[in-house]
Amino acid sequence: xxxxxxxxxxxxSGHRSVPHTADLCIEAWAGTREExxxxxxxxxxxxxxxxxxxxxxxxxxxxxxADTDERLLAAVIEDVxxxxxxxxxxPADIRVTAADHGVRLRFTMVSSGLVGQIGAVPKAVSLHGLxxxxxxxxxxxxxxxxx
Numbered sequence: 001x002x003x004x005x006x007x008x009x010x011x012x013s014g015h016r017s018v019p020h021t022a023d024l025c026i027e028a029w030a031g032t033r034e035e036x037x038x039x040x041x042x043x044x045x046x047x048x049x050x051x052x053x054x055x056x057x058x059x060x061x062x063x064x065x066a067d068t069d070e071r072l073l074a075a076v077i078e079d080v081x082x083x084x085x086x087x088x089x090x091p092a093d094i095r096v097t098a099a100d101h102g103v104r105l106r107f108t109m110v111s112s113g114l115v116g117q118i119g120a121v122p123k124a125v126s127l128h129g130l131x132x133x134x135x136x137x138x139x140x141x142x143x144x145x146x147x
Contacts, residue, residue, distance in 0.1 A: 012138070015043030024122060024145045025129070029138060030060040033069060034096040034103055036132065036139035037076050041094050044077055044145065048119035049112070057110040060089075065102030069132040072102060073141050074125045079105070081122055088112045120147035 013030035024047055028039035045051065066072035069077060076096070083089050089109040097104045122145035132141040 013039050015039040015046075023126065023146050024120065024143070026143050028139075028141045031138045033132065033134070033139050034098055036141050037073055037103060037110045038094050040073060040092060040098045040141050040143055041076060041080055041096075044080065044122060044143075045091055048117060048121050048147075049090055050116045050118055051090065051110060054092055054110045054114050056108050057089070057092060058108075060107045060109050061105065063099050063102060065099075070130045073132040074127065074130055075141060076103065076105065077122075077125050077143060077145070080107075081124065083109065084109070084112060084121070090115060122147055 013035050015026055023042075026040055026043035026047065026111070028036050030036040030039050045061040047063075062079065063077045064072065064082055066075050066136040080091060083091075087109075088111060090112050091107040092110045095105075095106040124142040124146045126146055129142055129144050131143075132139070
């Protein structure tokens with residue numbers, strides 16, 4: 001992404017889906033690495049489900065580490081996909097904080113049976129085009145998912 005990675009967006013943080021042949025591509029941006037990761041997760045979840053109005057569920061916490069920021073972004077989204085498949089839960093909310101060599105995640109999960117599905121559910125993270133980096137405008141990330 002170039003310095004114009006936020007396009008016409010005016011908010012300090014956010015996310016958007018980007019057209020991509022046969023896959024789902026999410027771009028996210030924020031002032032910190034951790035909030036950029038959270039925005040990417042929100043973009044992924046918002047691409048296929050609507051959690052608005054769903055009562056808060058159970059809180060799940062974990063810590064993830066990776067060798068690079070890009071791999072860290074992939075690890076977080078892979079964790080979300082795993083939780084959806086293994087426990088039939090989706091995050092209604094996420095908080096990401098810094099940890100040694102990684103991040104600490106705090107999810108508020110809801111049963112996937114309680115939310116409406118509006119798109120294809122992601123199956124895996126593609127390493128092609130994966131990006132999480134800091135530039136003059138803040139942090140920006142891009143992730144492509146197999147759906």
